[in-house]
Amino acid sequence: MSEQVNKTEGKKKNRKRTAQILGVFAKHNFYTNGFTPEELRTTLEDLGPTYVKIGQIMSSRTDMLPKSYCRELEKLRSEVKPLDAAVAREVIEQETGKRIEELYKEFRDEPLGSASIAQAHYGVLLDGTRVVTKVLRPGIADLMRDDFVLLNSLAGMVSMTAEGEDETETIDLKGILHELEKVTEEELDFRIDADHTRTFRELCLEDETVCSCPRIIDELSTERILTMTYVDGYSISHRDFVEKDGYDRVEIGKALVNNYLHQVLDAGFFHGDPHQGNIMICSGVPYWIDFGMVGRISEANISSIQNLIFALVQEDVEAMTNAALAMGTVHGKLNKSRLMEDLESISSRYMSATNLNDIDVGKLMTELTDLLNEHHIVVSPEYTMMVRSLVTMEGVLEMFCPELDLFGFLQEKLLARAKESFDVKEQLASSIEALAATAARTVKLPGLATDVLRNLVKGRLKISFELTGYEGPFRVLVEVIINVILSIFACVLFTGSCMICMAHIPPMIDGVPLFALGGFAVSIALAIFSVKNLRKAVSKF
Secondary structure (H helix, E strand, O other), X not given: OHHHHHHHHHHHHHHHHHHHHHHHHHHOOHHXXXXXXXXXXXXXXXXXXXXXXXXXXXXXXXXXXXXXXXXXXXXXXXXXXXXXXXXXXXXXXXXXXXXHHHHEEEEOOOOOEEOOOEEEEEEEEOOOOEEEEEEEXXXXXXXXXXXXXXXXXXXXXXXXXXXXXXXXXXXXHHHHHHHHHHHHHHXXXXXXXXXXXXXXXXXXXXXXXXXXXXXXOHHHOOXXXXXXXXXXXXXXOOHHHHHHOOOOXXXXXXXXXXXXXXXXXXXXXXXXXXXXXXXXXXXXXXXXOOOOOEEEXXXXXXXXXXXXXXXXXXXXXXXXXXXXXXXXXXXXXOOHHHHHHHHHHHHHHHHOOOOHHHXXXXXXXXXXXXXXXXXXXXXXXXXXXXXXXXXXXXXHHHHHOOOOOXXXXXXXXXXXXXXXXXXXHHHHHHHHHHHXXXXXXXXXXXXXXXXXXXXXXXXXXXXXXXXXXXXXXXXXXXXXHHHHHHHHHHHHHHHHHHHHHHHOOOOEEOOEEHHHHHHHHHHHHHHHHHHHHHHHHHHOO
């Protein structure tokens, strides 16, 4: 009985929430002219924390939204109405089983920052350690999970398509929602953030005097609260503060770039959302904060990226193609010659730059990802996340230290990796093996040439051609031939029906044989059908 009551209440709640959502959409008149960037942001704000969080995630997804929309959605990262201090204290006491006075020497009620999911409070522990405690908003987890259930049910009733050059692609809304839900679910459990921070400290920090991150206070970190050491500094967005404090902006930028590339290329574990708010400057040292979203990349994918960059610089299209294919899985038919042409176009466009320092790495990687998608090559999610992170990181550098060349740093790092992994004995053995194989094939060349000439003289030489990239025109040609045959058949049927009329074969209707009337009807219908399809097919050439 109670289970049925719960289901009924759940349905009522869903209906009420659906009505609220539709009311917000109606208020913003989305059905009239669609959404401008500003209208999209204000609509998400009105819909509540779930949608604000989705907007925050989407603000870095330039692969899914135009840049104008992403820039506007970045404003969703700003402050929201703070949680009552008494409620924040209550959450901390519930999670630890102790009163605030038993945990902190000082606890400030006014939050350092307030976001859609949590807010942060400054405190000093009994041993004098300065900390920040993030508190999850009460009820936010259930609200967001209910919203995603509702969104998933609505996604089943909505169809979205994107027009491509060759075909119309259906957008998998449920798949997108699943990814967003997964990211959000991780942010609702601070234990995951704590584990990410510990892993980052272990794998990604080589020298904390150059680049660092906060330490987790384990006894004050649970699913709903997260406590870490306080970073007494300011966001990297305050470039003027850095110069005012007399720190070398270029040196800070170099430390940040080197550490970021170390994360991606050495540790295979990197900050997934390195926007300006997640990078602090403390005493001239860059600090990474907020590890709710991290990325992982395998050694195999790192090697593929390395091979791709080297091939790009050398303008080796064959090597570029092989590296690109190694990055993903082919779904559908692959036109390799066209892929090579497109990669050659990208290579010549970027490598024709007079100064390689001017190359936009994020844009290059995004273009390559889009190109692979166009050719039905699905890249791994870890590579996609790395590209998004790289684009965000490049934007931070462009703002903070535009004179730094990310592509140059990337080249140097990859060359250092290549030197470390270079095994002279292995390379020598491989070269000798390749030379021996080439020599064996070379010895056979005179015999093969003799066989070819002998078959040519005797008229037994067969030459096979394989045409690629013409599948579309061939399909259209087949369609034209079929409809021409149908048209001819319609003419023959019409002529035959006329002959039956002259023969006066019963049964008759108004002096016209029934068979003839049937033949006329079928032949006319067939003629209209074939001519109509023939016009469509010819227009495709």
